[in-house]
Amino acid sequence: MIEIEHIKKSFDGKEVLHDISGRFEAGRTNLIIGASGTGKTVLLKCIVGLIAPDEGNVFYDGRDFTHADRDLKTEIRREIGMLFQGGALFDSKNVQENIMFPLNILTDMTVDEKLDRVNFCLQRVGLENVNQKMPSEISGGMKKRVGIARAIVNNSQYLFCDEPNSGLDPQTAILIDNLIQEITKEYGITTIVVTHDMNSVMEIGEYVMFMHQGYKVWEGSSENISQAEAKELQDFIFANKLMRMMKSS
Amino acid sequence: MFLGSLFVNRESFRTYVKLIIDESILVGVGSIFIVVIVSTFMGAVTAVQTAYNLVSPLIQDYIIGTLVRDMTVQELAPTVIAIVFAGKVGSSISSGLGTMRITEQIDALEVMGINSVSYLVLPKVIAAVLMYPLLVILAMFLSIYGGYLAGTLTNIITEQEYIYGIRLDFNPFTIKFAMIKSVVFAFLISSISAYKGFFTKGGALEVGIASTSAVTNSCIAILLADYLLAQLLL
Numbered sequence: 061m062i063e064i065e066h067i068k069k070s071f072d073g074k075e076v077l078h079d080i081s082g083r084f085e086a087g088r089t090n091l092i093i094g095a096s097g098t099g100k101t102v103l104l105k106c107i108v109g110l111i112a113p114d115e116g117n118v119f120y121d122g123r124d125f126t127h128a129d130r131d132l133k134t135e136i137r138r139e140i141g142m143l144f145q146g147g148a149l150f151d152s153k154n155v156q157e158n159i160m161f162p163l164n165i166l167t168d169m170t171v172d173e174k175l176d177r178v179n180f181c182l183q184r185v186g187l188e189n190v191n192q193k194m195p196s197e198i199s200g201g202m203k204k205r206v207g208i209a210r211a212i213v214n215n216s217q218y219l220f221c222d223e224p225n226s227g228l229d230p231q232t233a234i235l236i237d238n239l240i241q242e243i244t245k246e247y248g249i250t251t252i253v254v255t256h257d258m259n260s261v262m263e264i265g266e267y268v269m270f271m272h273q274g275y276k277v278w279e280g281s282s283e284n285i286s287q288a289e290a291k292e293l294q295d296f297i298f299a300n301k302l303m304r305m306m307k308s309s
Numbered sequence: 310m311f312l313g314s315l316f317v318n319r320e321s322f323r324t325y326v327k328l329i330i331d332e333s334i335l336v337g338v339g340s341i342f343i344v345v346i347v348s349t350f351m352g353a354v355t356a357v358q359t360a361y362n363l364v365s366p367l368i369q370d371y372i373i374g375t376l377v378r379d380m381t382v383q384e385l386a387p388t389v390i391a392i393v394f395a396g397k398v399g400s401s402i403s404s405g406l407g408t409m410r411i412t413e414q415i416d417a418l419e420v421m422g423i424n425s426v427s428y429l430v431l432p433k434v435i436a437a438v439l440m441y442p443l444l445v446i447l448a449m450f451l452s453i454y455g456g457y458l459a460g461t462l463t464n465i466i467t468e469q470e471y472i473y474g475i476r477l478d479f480n481p482f483t484i485k486f487a488m489i490k491s492v493v494f495a496f497l498i499s500s501i502s503a504y505k506g507f508f509t510k511g512g513a514l515e516v517g518i519a520s521t522s523a524v525t526n527s528c529i530a531i532l533l534a535d536y537l538l539a540q541l542l543l
């Protein structure tokens with residue numbers, strides 16, 4: 061479980077996050093949604109400590125991450141798997157080496173064990189025969205999936221995904237959403253997914269935090285999201301025709 | 310701060326050895342071609358120009374050999390090659406790290422709990438400090454050989470005279486001095502370039518700017534250090 065308390069962050073005097081608090085339970089898929097530029101990525105980076113929040117605290121299962129010393133920070137980070145919005149694959153390493161990297165650093169598995177694990181993860185994200193390809197030789201959606209494979213390879217306790225299915229076709233997108241949910245349930249991990257895709261929200265949104273221009277506007281589950289009052293959320297949900305049709309029917 | 314965090318290691322020693330070897334091959338072998346070209350011509354030009362300037366009949370021709378040796382070993386090989394090294398290795402260090410920064414690869418390392426400064430920067434600095442002196446030794450031999458080629462092929466000087474010249478009054482301290490300079494230059498180039506690359510902000514444009522400024526700053530640092538070391542040690 062991850063708790064955040066009163067997170068604030070400004071860049072050059074411009075407030076990007078206004079006092080965000082929330083609880084992300086283990087074993088369910090937690091979503092942070094909102095329009096482009098509302099600060100979802102910044103919030104996620106504050107949670108994993110890549111950006112230091114101006115104010116506020118982050119707790120990983122009760123462990124104060126914001127004020128942790130170097131050793132505790134490293135300890136917690138070694139339990140984290142993260143997919144970045146752009147994939148962030150190491151471009152000097154091929155697909156297999158990329159996915160194997162956390163295992164090389166964090167475990168003392170044998171080469172064969174590592175290879176098995178890599179192939180298992182690749183298969184779970186629906187990729188085959190790409191082990192030896194370089195990141196520059198695969199498509200954007202494939203990079204995303206390799207990024208997910210790398211994030212889950214080490215059986216992390218905490219999984220963060222920044223827009224896991226943007227740039228994927230609808231079928232693969234659902235496959236990835238379901239994969240994330242499956243892993244979350246199977247291992248009881250704490251998962252936070254940033255997205256602006258309403259399909260994902262309806263598919264896997266067990267807990268949804270809606271952000272608008274740096275404010276937390278609404279939180280709840282996808283089942284009651286369509287009854288939400290907040291005007292910004294209504295606009296966000298019913299931006300597309302399909303959702304409007306569902307509402308009127 | 311930046312240099313301090315270089316030495317907070319967390320990954321195993323073996324990982325570092327492997328990284329250092331990889332980087333050394335990249336830095337060392339990758340630079341051989343340009344070093345061969347530059348140093349051979351440097352020696353040749355020094356020989357021809359010295360010969361051109363020595364018009365007095367009182368001065369023996371073998372002095373050309375001595376002068377080529379002294380100039381290249383002490384000054385031209387470590388310093389000029391350092392500028393070349395800054396252009397080749399410095400720019401590649403800073404653009405490499407800059408790209409890793411803007412594409413969030415450095416963030417990805419950090420999230421895995423890896424000290425990205427020591428993981429990425431330390432092997433490059435060590436590799437540069439190990440390989441650059443070797444490149445300079447190569448450059449010394451080649452520039453003396455370049456002078457020999459230019460001298461004998463154009464009949465400025467005979468083979469015997471040249472060899473007599475380069476063996477005359479040899480002071481081993483010049484080699485030591487050149488090696489000290491090489492280590493200092495390599496450290497300056499690699500750490501300045503790594504710093505510039507590591508703290509790149511923005512996009513592809515900024516990566517280019519960082520790498521240009523890495524090379525410019527390295528060159529300035531090389532020349533300053535060259536002057537200071539000459540003052541201190543000679």
Ligand SMILES: Nc1ncnc2c1ncn2[C@@H]1O[C@H](COP(=O)(O)OP(=O)(O)OP(=O)(O)O)[C@@H](O)[C@H]1O
Binds near residue numbers: 076097098100102145
């Ligand atoms: N390092 C930074 N320096 C200055 N401003 C930043 C920085 N990172 C983000 N911002 C600003 O913070 C705001 C929120 O950005 P963020 O990347 O969190 O958006 P987002 O919600 O993830 O959007 P998207 O869905 O498009 O990814 C933006 O206005 C952006 O300009």
Ligand SMILES: [Mg+2]
Binds near residue numbers: 100102222
């Ligand atoms: Mg984002």
